Amino acid sequence: MPQSIIFELSTEYIELCNLLKLVGLADSGGRGKAMVAEGLVQVDGGIESRKTAKIRRGQTVQVLEQVIQIK
Numbered sequence: 001m002p003q004s005i006i007f008e009l010s011t012e013y014i015e016l017c018n019l020l021k022l023v024g025l026a027d028s029g030g031r032g033k034a035m036v037a038e039g040l041v042q043v044d045g046g047i048e049s050r051k052t053a054k055i056r057r058g059q060t061v062q063v064l065e066q067v068i069q070i071k
Contacts, residue, residue: 002067009070013054016041016061019070025063040064 005023007014014022020032020041033051035041041048042062043055055061061068 002062002065005066005068007068007070009055009057013056014070015052016043016048016055017051019055019061019068020063023066023068025066025068035063 007019007023016036017026017029017032020026020035021029026032026035036048036051039047039049040063043053044059045062048061055070057070059070061070
């Protein structure tokens, strides 16, 4: 069962690679970009290939067994 992380967004959006770094799923922005390139990241149920996709409130990001809910 996937683990859930709540991320409180303080701006209009966050770039996907930075989100992965901030919640601790990637040890750097570069690793976050690599995870996206490897097809490991889903946004709202679909594979996301844009490393700097703008993630906004209400969206859900899933990486392997981790689900990030954007609030």
